[in-house]
Amino acid sequence: MDMILGHYNYWLVIIIMMAGFYTVISRGNLIKKIVGLNIFQVSVFLLYISIGNVKDGAVPIIEKGVTLYSNPLPHVLILTAIVVGVATTALGLALVVRIKEAYGSIEEDDIHNQDQSL
């Protein structure tokens, strides 16, 4: 029981990760794929934030009388990863717009058929 409740955030990470990953693989709609990719990346943000937590640790701001702090480094790392995620999403959506202009569709099968029939 402690294995599940004690590490509930990690279990959450795994569930979100797999949900996102499955969406990317299974959906044929290009927008839904990007949504799945985002969910997948968010799970990694949660993983990093969980790693940074130190049991009974205080907020990492130096203060008198506090000796134990949470680790701020993973949080800083994940700020970078969030920026990367935003850039990826923006680029992905821009590509979807261009694909819609070129093919008139954002369904993978549809696009595939159009290229085959040429």
Place this chain on the structure above:
Amino acid sequence: MIESHLSLLIVVLPLLAAPVIAVLPRGHLPWAISTLVSWSVFYLAVWQLMNVSAGNVISYELGGWAPPWGIEYRIDAANALVALIVSGIAALTLPYALKSVIKEIPQKQHALFYAAFMLCLTGLLGIAQTGDIFNLFVFLEISSLSSYALISLGKKRQALTAAYQYLIMGTIGATFFIIGVGLLYAMTGTLNMADLSQRLPELYDHRTIHTAFAFIMVGFALKLALFPLHLWLPNAYTYAPTVVTIFLAATSTKVAVYVMLRMVFTVFGFSFIENTPTDELFLLLCVTGILMMSFYAIYQKDSKRLLAYSSVAQIGYMMLGIGLGSMLSVTATLVHLFNHALIKGALFMAVGALIYRIGSSRLEHFSGLGKQMPWTFAAIVVAGLSLIGVPGTAGFISKWYLVLAAIEKQQWLIVAVILIGSLLAVIYVWKIIEVLYFQASDETSQITSGQKNINVKEAPLMLLIPMWGLVFANVYFGFNTELTVGTADQAVKLLVPDAN
């Protein structure tokens, strides 16, 4: 004073150049500045390689923060060799780009194209230079995002779907990599590669470390297009603009193979790998990959797609060296990294010159062009021989070392696969040569492409000079192996200290 910062300058120079180029007016100025930057970076990379070729290591602390807290650039012979490949190919691709880009990309996008090219160069060089595993992820994403944008600039609409496909697969790969990095950090509390290699051995039995290892390996196998995770590569190489294909084919997968080497030998250590099924798995995937992808290449009707499948097969050879895990085999991997960049660079440049003249990359449109464009044709022949691995070319050297390594390990099956792979390469290289030289120019081509190949002239000098630069390098490094094998030897001594 400035000399101690030169290792950083290699990365910062193209990074600073990118926004400047993006706002420049139309004309040749964006091209001129990116060419200048790439040649200065190339000069710095040569200087860097000369400094570390004696086996010493340059350690640069970013912002004066001592490692393992700060980011460290740690350059040994392996980094320097990869940085040399990337900057050298960029320095030769950019002169080629001037005419090719004018033909393939709308003029208002030229400045942005060169800016994205500089960002891609920054990312690839950054991966080669850095000694920090999270910094590596950031550079990986810089190079990936800019290469998605570059690929989507291709003329056909399939370029967009190819870029999208690559974006999805590439992001999954990169995200797998940071999951692995996060787990490593949770266990060791460090992101510095040298520090990680010190701290990991006592944790070898821990399950988290095995999970982290699996995530990192799969993530980078996606990035380097190891069979069967190569699905994004053929489309991306086929539909990207010629210049982008040349640059990415010669550098981006090579850099990913280098990261794999670093992870396997520096960070985790081969003694860890040997206790997992990874090395056998690599050998199995490489062997199937080499055979299947070479067969695929034979049946392609598009010259760029043919070379793309051949690239996936060649990546198999590089990963074989990692799977075998001996000093000799890792030397073979590093030498093949260098030589294959020369081979594929030259081949894509030659095919690009044909596309420049006739506007199509389909093999059936090439008929008879060998007589009209003798210099381009000769370049394809020499680079093709090098791809096959004929003695006297660079390709022979790397295959020779790989076969020696396989014999040393008594892996006779792998020796056979390398030889069969070379025979298959003979077939697909011959397919291009046959169309170019032995088919009359007025059979099928004019019906389908609507023009007579007989009137086609030789490619302009601006395309021929970089192409022949690479072709000569192919022959030169087939005879003089001091730079390639010598540097690889130095690198292997540092990478694989504990191998037999």
